[in-house]
Amino acid sequence: MKYRECSYYNYGAVCRAGVRVDAKRDDELRLPCVSVNGVTSTTTCSLLVMPVEAKDGKVGELAQALEAIMAGVCPQCRGAVDGEEVVGLVVHAKPCGHIVSDKRRR
Numbered sequence: 001m002k003y004r005e006c007s008y009y010n011y012g013a014v015c016r017a018g019v020r021v022d023a024k025r026d027d028e029l030r031l032p033c034v035s036v037n038g039v040t041s042t043t044t045c046s047l048l049v050m051p052v053e054a055k056d057g058k059v060g061e062l063a064q065a066l067e068a069i070m071a072g073v074c075p076q077c078r079g080a081v082d083g084e085e086v087v088g089l090v091v092h093a094k095p096c097g098h099i100v101s102d103k104r105r106r
């Protein structure tokens, strides 16, 4: 998987360029800030700074979790995932219930 993200992207509600990230989500909740296998959102951001080369070597925790989810497995137990359940700021994999993303930690 090729994963790239905007230099300003910080996984928070407001990126380092001061853009409200959630306001940029498209109908499928994709962001202009993140590119997965060349796929990004239908929305755009005028401040986007996307590195040309994908990060190599150390892959971020979120990228790994995304990759696992896209492959249909839980990043924690590697069990089959049949969807996600969002509880507040926490995303759980279904049906195992493991935490996929926890925005409270940011």
Ligand SMILES: [Zn+2]
Residues within 6 Å of the ligand: 074, 075, 076, 077, 078, 079, 093, 096, 097, 098
């Ligand atoms: Zn699990």
